Amino acid sequence: MVETRAATSKSDSKIREFYQRYPRSDTNRDGVLTIAEMRNYINKWTPAGMTSKSYPPLRLALSKSPASDLNKDGVLTKSELLRYLK
Numbered sequence: 001m002v003e004t005r006a007a008t009s010k011s012d013s014k015i016r017e018f019y020q021r022y023p024r025s026d027t028n029r030d031g032v033l034t035i036a037e038m039r040n041y042i043n044k045w046t047p048a049g050m051t052s053k054s055y056p057p058l059r060l061a062l063s064k065s066p067a068s069d070l071n072k073d074g075v076l077t078k079s080e081l082l083r084y085l086k
Helices: 013-021 035-045 056-064 076-083
Strands: none
Touching: 013 035, 013 056, 035 076, 056 076
16 A cells, blocks of 8 residues: 655645745644645635735735636636645
8 A cells, every 4th residue: 555645845845835935824833834734824814705816825826836726717716726725
């Protein structure tokens, strides 16, 4: 059986960059940001209804990960980003 590990700031450059920008996202303060911590932080601190057109953190996320725009309309929403990070 092959064990797969979830990406963290230790193994994924995008998560590492997010952690560097938002160090408070590491909620257990162990020095490693997990996908779950990243999703929780985004969910908590990104206001509902915001898009990459009006909210700079989502604009940055879209520029760094264009595939996160799941419906390919050129606008990233909070819900798209959270679904992309699952």
